[in-house]
Amino acid sequence: MTERLKQFREIGKKVVAVCRNYKGLTAAQGIPNPKTPSLFAKPTTAYITEGQSIRIPEGCNLLYHEVELGVVINQNCSNVAVSDVDDYIGGFVLALDMTAKDFHNEAKANSRPWFLSKGFDTSCPVSDFIKKEKVPNYQDVRLWLKVDGVIKQDDSTSDMIFSVPEVISYISKYITLEEGDVVLTGTPDGQGPVTEGQIMEAGLADIVSMKFSVAK
Ligand SMILES: O=C([O-])CC(=O)C(=O)O
Numbered sequence: 001m002t003e004r005l006k007q008f009r010e011i012g013k014k015v016v017a018v019c020r021n022y023k024g025l026t027a028a029q030g031i032p033n034p035k036t037p038s039l040f041a042k043p044t045t046a047y048i049t050e051g052q053s054i055r056i057p058e059g060c061n062l063l064y065h066e067v068e069l070g071v072v073i074n075q076n077c078s079n080v081a082v083s084d085v086d087d088y089i090g091g092f093v094l095a096l097d098m099t100a101k102d103f104h105n106e107a108k109a110n111s112r113p114w115f116l117s118k119g120f121d122t123s124c125p126v127s128d129f130i131k132k133e134k135v136p137n138y139q140d141v142r143l144w145l146k147v148d149g150v151i152k153q154d155d156s157t158s159d160m161i162f163s164v165p166e167v168i169s170y171i172s173k174y175i176t177l178e179e180g181d182v183v184l185t186g187t188p189d190g191q192g193p194v195t196e197g198q199i200m201e202a203g204l205a206d207i208v209s210m211k212f213s214v215a216k
């Protein structure tokens, strides 16, 4: 295990994710904006860092990329008001919410849980830890992702339906967030398929970028 990954596994406990949190995404999909943040989780075994490949889960024929801003929590966070959330943000990571889209579609169609489609090994590639001071305007920062050099996702976090503080405050009413937990804040429009051998490059403005390849 690489040192960086060990660090994530040790301090990074849960991954709590919000979905359908960009106006551009719900508009493109023709679905109403959610009234409250819609949540799911990934196990810590989903984390990988640069140098490791995303592995297509057995039986999956449609793997999707989703670039997301991840917020790293710095202390126990329970029942926190929106106005106090900044005190609980320790920093950021750039993350990919890799999704076995065929499993996901089938689960949704059959009213079954999403866990496998979002939680398989390697489904949460993350960048190096980004210090909080490096992203002072995290409510308006550019997220982008290219597949084999072609831009597929490119939007600002200002397009979120629920802001980072609103998402974290909401989660903290029900689930205690702990030091090292990562909150994935949803993907902008442009999520789409990747196949074996393709390379994704993603970035948070020009603050950080990362590359991950897809393997069988
Ligand atoms: O995969 C999906 O349909 C939803 C999701 O995670 C997101 O919007 O970030």
Ligand SMILES: [Mg+2]
Residues within 6 Å of the ligand: 017, 018, 019, 066, 068, 097, 186, 187
């Ligand atoms: Mg997502």
